[in-house]
Amino acid sequence: MKNTLISLFQSRFGKDFRLYASSGRINLIGEHTDYNGGFVFPGAIDKVIMAAISPNGSDRVRVQSVDLNDYCEFGLREEDIPQQQWARYVFGVCREVQKRGFAVGGFDAVFAGDVPLGAGLSSSATLESCFAFAVNDLFNDNKIEKFELARIGQSTEHNYCGVKCGIMDQFASIHGKKGCLMRLDCRSMEFEYFPFDPKGYRLVLVNSKVKHELVGSPYNKRRESCERVASLLGMETLRDAEMADLEGVKDKISEEDYMRARYVIGEKQRVLDVCEALERGDYETVGQRMYQTHWGMSKDYEVSCEELDFLARLAERCGVTGSRIMGGGFGGCTINLVKDELYDAFIGAVKKEFPAQYNVEPEIIPVVISDGARRIE
Ligand code: ADP
Ligand code: MG
16 A cells, blocks of 8 residues: 555655555444443554645645545635545545644645445544644644544534544544553543453454434434433433442333433443453453443344344354444444454354345454554655
């Protein structure tokens, strides 16, 4: 990828450049916890977007997407917003940097990546992080704090791409560190690195490629359930709730609200358990918590679907250490922690049994926890 980028940049722009990369991300555990003031536990992965960039002394940006084989040129004022969706991520990052009072000049760029698009690894946050990091380095002597770079990516999604996302994806892509996962406290925004070096195990995603069209707004309904229970408990969010608190109000709430809150309170504890387990290198406990999250999302939070339950059960049957839905649910990937010696058999079973059942070829995406945004050359 690197050599292709360099030669494309040279032939199009013919000058010196700097090379940047940022990474896609996984979330090991901690799902639907962000809006409940809880924890998420992401890490950056060895799938990246890489960009060769050079300031051009003008007030225009000229950027080539290798993967989409498309080119775009735009100015840096609000009304210069480009037509192409992919270019809006780059434009949005530039605008959000400017809005915060930092500098962005014109530049020439060529970029490419191997983060699969729309597979749940957040290729869009990767793209934002790559350009946010680059603009900070090229025009601002890295004065913008790293966490603010993540916020710049998040605001780009909100203001230029119509996606009201949280901060996790951009945070992970920017702050990721090889061999480490990060526990982000979604209430205080504080975070901590934990060692993730699963010797003898591999992490692999299985993309079911299904995405269920949802009727109504199930996410809002989940949120409302959580808010109702929290407010009955006199709390701002379920972050502060314990199982005993929930049991105490069981008679006053609907069965549905009870199940939703049980999942969220359990999930907070599971993230903490996983962190503790990682500090002792206990990957078996990590795996058990992953399965518990899966079945909590399926049975209590009811955001799974038949295909993902099938994949989790298949993993269980193959002796996989941990497996669960990754992401909000209703489709997408499972994330699996698999012992080396079981890996081939598991992948073989997935490739055989999933298409036989659902007539869809799943995508297998092995990942290694790696560094986040950085300058390469
Ligand atoms: P994801 O879950 O992967 O973030 P999104 O739909 O949010 O999926 O973002 C995907 C969009 O991001 C693409 O449609 C494209 O506009 C942009 N994008 C991501 N990766 C690339 C890439 N390698 N080259 C060009 N555009 C990209
Ligand atoms: Mg995205």
